[in-house]
Each structure stands twice: as structure tokens, then as C-alpha cells.
Amino acid sequence: MVDAANTSAWKKMADSNPVLEFIDVVLRGSGQVIFMDNPLTGLLNFVAMFVGAATGGTSYEVAIGSVIGTIASTAMAYIIKANRGALKAGIYGFNGMLVGACLPTFLQANTLMWIFVVVGSMFSTLVIMAVANFLTPYKMPAFTFPFVLVCWLIVAFGYKVGGLNTTGLAPAMLTDFTAQTGTWGFADWINSGLTSMSQVWFVASKWSGIIFIVALAVESLWCAGLSALGAFMAPVIAYLTGANIGDINFGLWGFTAALTAPAVGCVFLQPTTRNILLAIFSIFVTTVFQGAISAILTPVGLPSFTFPFNLAGWLFLFAVMTWDTKSS
Amino acid sequence: MVDAANTSAWKKMADSNPVLEFIDVVLRGSGQVIFMDNPLTGLLNFVAMFVGAATGGTSYEVAIGSVIGTIASTAMAYIIKANRGALKAGIYGFNGMLVGACLPTFLQANTLMWIFVVVGSMFSTLVIMAVANFLTPYKMPAFTFPFVLVCWLIVAFGYKVGGLNTTGLAPAMLTDFTAQTGTWGFADWINSGLTSMSQVWFVASKWSGIIFIVALAVESLWCAGLSALGAFMAPVIAYLTGANIGDINFGLWGFTAALTAPAVGCVFLQPTTRNILLAIFSIFVTTVFQGAISAILTPVGLPSFTFPFNLAGWLFLFAVMTWDTKSS
Amino acid sequence: MVDAANTSAWKKMADSNPVLEFIDVVLRGSGQVIFMDNPLTGLLNFVAMFVGAATGGTSYEVAIGSVIGTIASTAMAYIIKANRGALKAGIYGFNGMLVGACLPTFLQANTLMWIFVVVGSMFSTLVIMAVANFLTPYKMPAFTFPFVLVCWLIVAFGYKVGGLNTTGLAPAMLTDFTAQTGTWGFADWINSGLTSMSQVWFVASKWSGIIFIVALAVESLWCAGLSALGAFMAPVIAYLTGANIGDINFGLWGFTAALTAPAVGCVFLQPTTRNILLAIFSIFVTTVFQGAISAILTPVGLPSFTFPFNLAGWLFLFAVMTWDTKSS
Numbered sequence A, B, C: 001m002v003d004a005a006n007t008s009a010w011k012k013m014a015d016s017n018p019v020l021e022f023i024d025v026v027l028r029g030s031g032q033v034i035f036m037d038n039p040l041t042g043l044l045n046f047v048a049m050f051v052g053a054a055t056g057g058t059s060y061e062v063a064i065g066s067v068i069g070t071i072a073s074t075a076m077a078y079i080i081k082a083n084r085g086a087l088k089a090g091i092y093g094f095n096g097m098l099v100g101a102c103l104p105t106f107l108q109a110n111t112l113m114w115i116f117v118v119v120g121s122m123f124s125t126l127v128i129m130a131v132a133n134f135l136t137p138y139k140m141p142a143f144t145f146p147f148v149l150v151c152w153l154i155v156a157f158g159y160k161v162g163g164l165n166t167t168g169l170a171p172a173m174l175t176d177f178t179a180q181t182g183t184w185g186f187a188d189w190i191n192s193g194l195t196s197m198s199q200v201w202f203v204a205s206k207w208s209g210i211i212f213i214v215a216l217a218v219e220s221l222w223c224a225g226l227s228a229l230g231a232f233m234a235p236v237i238a239y240l241t242g243a244n245i246g247d248i249n250f251g252l253w254g255f256t257a258a259l260t261a262p263a264v265g266c267v268f269l270q271p272t273t274r275n276i277l278l279a280i281f282s283i284f285v286t287t288v289f290q291g292a293i294s295a296i297l298t299p300v301g302l303p304s305f306t307f308p309f310n311l312a313g314w315l316f317l318f319a320v321m322t323w324d325t326k327s328s
Helices: A002-014 A018-032 A040-054 A060-077 A084-088 A094-106 A113-138 A144-162 A186-199 A206-219 A221-240 A245-249 A258-266 A274-301 A307-327 B004-016 B019-030 B040-052 B060-079 B084-089 B095-104 B111-138 B143-159 B186-200 B207-221 B222-238 B246-251 B257-269 B275-300 B307-327 C004-014 C018-032 C039-054 C060-079 C084-088 C094-106 C109-139 C146-160 C184-201 C207-220 C223-240 C245-249 C257-267 C273-300 C305-325
Strands: none
Touching: A002 A018, A002 B246, A018 A040, A018 A084, A018 A094, A040 A206, A040 A245, A060 A084, A060 A094, A084 C305, A094 A113, A094 A144, A113 A144, A113 B111, A113 C109, A113 C273, A144 A307, A144 C273, A186 A221, A186 A245, A186 A258, A206 B246, A221 A245, A221 A258, A221 A274, A221 A307, A221 B257, A258 A307, A258 B111, A258 B207, A258 B246, A274 B143, A274 B275, A274 C273, A307 B111, B004 B019, B019 B040, B019 B060, B019 B084, B019 B095, B040 B060, B040 B207, B060 B095, B060 B111, B084 C018, B095 B111, B095 B143, B111 B143, B111 C109, B143 B307, B186 B207, B186 B222, B186 B246, B186 B257, B207 B222, B222 B246, B222 B275, B257 B275, B257 B307, B257 C245, B275 B307, B275 C109, B275 C146, C004 C018, C004 C146, C018 C039, C018 C060, C018 C084, C018 C094, C039 C060, C039 C207, C060 C084, C060 C094, C060 C109, C094 C109, C094 C146, C109 C146, C109 C257, C146 C305, C184 C207, C184 C223, C184 C245, C184 C257, C207 C223, C223 C245, C223 C257, C223 C273, C257 C273, C257 C305, C273 C305
């Protein structure tokens, strides 16, 4: 892409200096949240976090947590001497980034919470390895499931102890249905799509959403397009099926489709006509899963996080696994 | 069996004409709900659906949904060029049949519900492939789990959006225990066994139950006998352990044992003395699982569907996996 | 260890007499709850059960149930001609021992409950095989998960039928948070550590806890030390994070860490410096999981049993799986 020369010059510097290498790997970890092995994408993602905080779309604790989480999980990969190829591509950083952004979103920012940001992010590196090893016979990616598992368990632990304050969470309820009321026009749609994009990182800000899309486009126009397609299509599906408009506008219906669509359409499969069609189908499926997993977790008081993307992504990639070899 | 000649003549016709082949595959899909690769079994199963509707054991929407679901999931297998051997045996049709019968049972029959019948059934074909590929290293069948997963997610989605009406469902509760009261005699037992048989397809009708057993017997007396054994033994176990009599008579305690028993006793293992004993044990286990999974899903407001059969069936088949090779 | 000679003389006797062999295998089954293939460990464990009952830390039904469960599950292994090497090491006995101790703890001791102790323990032997076969490609142990699965399902079944009395259980609730109040000193810490040790077997008794540790030390000082480390460290972590002191003192926060620590530190990995550090990390992780799984199961009304250990143990062992081969 446009920055090929810069990247290549940067890469040479990063390879020759341990400190720069660490910074490079942390940036790539940030980029890998959305599958991009590109430090510029990662840098822009961090910028978007702070723009989100500055524009009121999240707190600075969340932005700072995302940096600390990426650093801690990446450091853990160095400490345990993880596979060097994967490490340098940022594979051990992106779940930590999400752990670091997630915990300050739902738990009050006290000392114990920050300990969990650091330790939870470091532990996520072990969980990445565990999940990857479990999936090795199938050559399937772990996606963001390590982050989901670690944060589900830490948040649930928060419900049992006084040291973590869970007031940022919707408490356990038997049902949380809220009817669709009000109107939803073109401006709402644009806003909900951009906000869905930013909610991948627990940010509710259209400005952040724009930066996240640009960050993606720096490395792959296919992925930027498919991710945006997911972020903008899912709110429409949610609206037409009768979802609550407040939730739609807050980006809660589209952030998982924004991940499944590029995963299926251009990252783990080639962007052929068939796979683009599958990616569009996967947006519909992920939107349904988004509502379903939310409903299933309501009595437990846990958010779905990006599990709807994990489940949909796995079902599509597992389905296609033998299909491709068969067709050839 | 008795219809060998007919079947063979029909098979020749079906093989030479694409339309007849499609009808043949749809009928086999219907038969595969209960493991039978036989179009006559499938035809009788469809007849039983409509007899169930005519005798008040279900609605016509459910019967029609079962036909649409089988057609949609089978069509999807053609569209994605699924493995031709499995396709022609109806392997991609039976989960769709259950999706098509399930959704109109629990969701009000509006336009969106019918869209989900079609799209959910088509998606079930992908889920079959995904689950089958996951289980390939173990050579384990996917059973009806693709249907269970798809319908759990669609029904749970229904709880979150206004477009699907979930009034056919028991809402999320912390507990739904109802004590055993009243008497339960011989006629109740016969009725509960036949109704359990028909509840495999979401029908509560002894007449349908009789047809479903006959349909099975057309292809395999072993399977018909074991399935009936499950359907008739489970209500007795449920009664003796103190289950609610209304639930027993409505067939809710026996429909999963009616599937596990033939799966363990004659479909995936040979009907040897040992395996018949295992099948009888599996009826007891499945009955316990039926109550357990129901209780576990109560706070989520989801029915167990046939998951108790899936879980019990996998545990028995996974246990026996190395056992057989070891003994030989 | 100290009893090597005795053990060896006993082993010779046990090998030459079927009755003594069965007793030996039952005792080893008891020892395998805490990973020890040693009949003396197993004998002391049984002694600890009855000491627990005598000192009011549990009921005699629980102690008797643990004996019956070990015998029933071991007998089942003989009946189905399980792998003889594993059988003689007690591998098919320890889940049955836990089933037999668990059910009388949570269900009223009526006839049906005792039937479930026997049949559930026998079934646990099949589940061990099933889980082991599922994990074979990864060479991962089944841990106590067969017991957890069987008891979750039986207890949940108890919620649906009148024949099992679930009054020993905390009923399904949306939340069960209880704030930390009161003080917690040195004597409380010692008591909570020993009680955590005994709660592995559903016993709340410091005297039993001491015997369980001695039983472990008979075979392995490493394991005794790591298990005690888990049992004594977890209550401190729970206290510092604000857990309820009554629960801590009752041993409910430490019994799973008492299993994960030796599993990670000396049983399935060698006790190297790295692995001891991992074991210490696993104590922290298991304590968090202990609270988390409890919270997640609150709306279902099920105890966590030893699942927090299973999950943490698997995550650590799965993570290290490729790591070791890579480092060498």
C-alpha cells in the first residue's frame, strides 16, 4: 500500500534495535485486533482510542488500558519465549489490547482493576497458546476468544468479591428486552455504522470509527471494505428485525459483524466471489448471534464481548475447511 | 425390507431425473431425522407431520415448516456442492426439517419467522459441515446438534428483538419445578410413549407416533424396536423419579431417549448383546439428561431441543471408540 | 518414599489375589483424586473422610458414599474390561469417589439418591473414557471433569423431579454476592487452608485436611507441598480481593487451587523452576476462576465443583504443550 516504503524503512530499524522492535511488535499487536500485521494500522488504532476518550466516546482509562494491555501481553510473549514469527507479527498482543480496554469499561478503575489489566493481559498470552494448540489439528485461528474467555472470567469474578466494582455492568436479569421505539434515519445509520466500527475496541465514537477504518485501509482495502460493510449492514438488519434503536446507535449490534466479515471474506479465505457472498451471509448470521448470545448471557450478567464473531467465524471457516479441497 | 423392490425401482428413476432426484433426497432427509436413508420412511414422516396437524397435535405451520426446512437445507447442499454421497443419502436435510418444524412451534408465524425458517435451514447445512469437520478426527456423527445450535440462537435472538414473537416459549425463570400429582396408568403410559415418539418432530399426537414407528420399521426393525423402547421406557423412568405427569404425557421426557437408543444400539454400533445393553443404559442416562438440560436452560428461557440425545449419544460413542479396537 | 518396602510387599500380594487386587485398585482410585497411584494414600484419604464425618465436617453418608462410589466406578471398569494398565493405577476410581461424596452432600440421602450414587459412579467410568478419547489427540488428562459433568447433570435433574430433594443446594438466584465483613487473622488462615484441602472431598474439617496432606506426602513431597501451597495461598488471594470470610473459612475458595497447583507443578509437568512459577501463577488464576464459575452458575443453582481446576489446568497444560518441544 501507500506506506510500503515507510514500513520497509521502519522494519529495518525495528529489526536492528530491541527497543524499537518491542514498539513495533506492540503496534502490530494493536493492528492484529482487526487482523492487520502493520505497525501503522496499530498506531492509528491507538490514536483512535485516545480520540474516542477526547470526544467522550469512552474514558481515558480505557484508552490507557488498551496500551498497557498490549504492552503486558506482548511482554509476556517475550518472557515465555513464544514462537518468534507469531510474536513479531503481533499475534500475542491483540487479545491483551482488548483485555486492557474491556476491564476499565465495565469495572471501576481502582488498584485491583489495574492489577487485573496487567495480569489478565499477561495471562491472555497463555490462553492464546492454549486455544491455538487446541485448534492446531484444524488449522483454525483462535480469533479474539482468549480475550473473551479471560474477560468473562474476570468480570464474573467481580460479581463475587468486594474488591472489584461492577457498577459499569448491566446486572444479571431474567430478560432485558426493550421494544423498538422512535425513528431511525440516514444520519442515524451512518452514525451507527461508524460507532459499530469503534465498539470493536469498546469506544462509542464516530470519529474513532473513521480512524479505525482508515487504519485498516492502510494495509488492506478489501478488509477495510468488508469490515465497514459488516459495521453498516448489521445495524440495518437489527433495525429491520425490531432491535432497540438506542442499542443500534450505540454500536452494540454491529461491532461483531465488522470482525466476521473480513475474517471470512479476505483474511482467512481469499476474496473470491464465493467468499464475498459467504462474508455477506456471515454478517446476517453474526447479527443474529449478537442478539442471541446477549440474551443467553443476560441471566449471568455478562456482555457478549466479541464471542458472536468467534462463533460465527469458526462455523463458517470450519464449514469451508473440506469444501475447498473437495472443489479443487 | 418389504419395500426393497419398490425402492430399487424408485432409485433408478430418481437417479435418471434431476427433479425426481431432488424429491428423493428431500424424502431421505426427512428419513435421516431418525437415521434412515430411505425415501419411504421420509415420506411417512411427512405424512405423520400432517396427521399430527390434522389431529390437533401441532399446527399446520409446523408441518409445512418441516417440508420447507428440508427443501431449503437440501437446496443449500446443492448450491454449495456438498459431498455428493452424503447429499444423496439425505444427510444435509434432516437438520433443516427440524429447524423448519421447531421455529413455528415456538415463534409466532409471521413473515420474519418464515424468513428464518428458510435462511436458518440453509445455514444449518453449513453448520452440519462445520460440526462434522470438527468431529472428523474422531469419526463421530454431528447428530441433530446443528439444528439445536441454530434454533437455540434464533430463539434467543427472538428474545432481543420485537420482530419475532416468543409467546410460544416458557419465558426465562429461575426454576420451573412442578410436583408430580395425579395418577398414571397403563393407557397413560401407551399414550406417553407414542407421544414421545412424535415429539422428536415437535408433534404431540399418538397417531403421528404410530406412523413414525411404522416409518422406521419400513427400513429397520432393530431401530424401530430400540427407538420405541426409548420412547416407552423414558416416561416410566420419569414417572418413577417424580416428574410432572402433564409433561410426561405430552411426550417431553421420552423424545430424546427415542433417538439415543437406536443411535447407540443399532445405527453407529452393531446390535450386539453388549451394545443393546449399552442402549438400554443410554435410555436411563438420556432421561436424566433430559431433565438436567431443561433445568439448566430454564433461566435462559430455551428448550433443551434434542441436545440431551446429542450429549448422551456422544458420551456413549466416544467411550466405546477405543473399547472396540482394544477388545479385538 | 518411606513405605516403599510395604508397598512393594503389598503389591506382590495384590497381584496374586483377585480380591486383594480389587481392594488395591479401589485404594489407588481414592489416591488418584489427588493424582497419587498409591494405595496407602488412598487408604488415608478414606480415613480422612470418616474423620471428617466424626468431627462434624461432613455426614457419614458422604464418607460412605465416597467408598461406594469408588467401588462402583472401579467395578464398572472391570465389567467393561477397561484398559488394564490404567485400571490398575486407579484411573477409573477417582471420579466415582467424588460422585459418591458429592451427591449425599447436596441431595437428601433417600433410596433414589443412593441409586444415583451407584449408577452415576458407574456411568462416570464411561465418561472418563469418553473425555479421555476426546483429548487423546492432545495427550491431555481428563482431570476430574467426568465427575463434574455427571454431578452437574444429576443435581440439575434433581431440580426437575420430586424424587430427589435438593434442599442441600443454594437455589438458583440472580446473584449471591455477600460482602466481606469481620476480621481474618492467622488462626483463620491456617484453618481455611486445611479446610480448603479437605473440601477437595466435600469435607470441611481441619483434621481431615491434615490427614489429606499427610496422605499426599506418603507418595510425593513435591505434590504435598504444591497442593498445600494452593490450599493456603488461595484463601489469602480471596481475602485480599474482598471475598466473604465465611466462604473462605469454609474452604470454598481454596480446594480447586489445591488441585491445579500440583497438576501444573509436578504431576503433568516436571517440577522445574519454570513450572513451579507457572504453578504459583495457576493458583492465582484458579482462585479467580473459582469465584467466576461460581458466579456464572448462580442462576442455574449449580455449584462449581472442581471445574475451575479443570479449566485452569487445561489452559496451562495446553499452553505449555508446544512450548516445551519448542524450547528443547
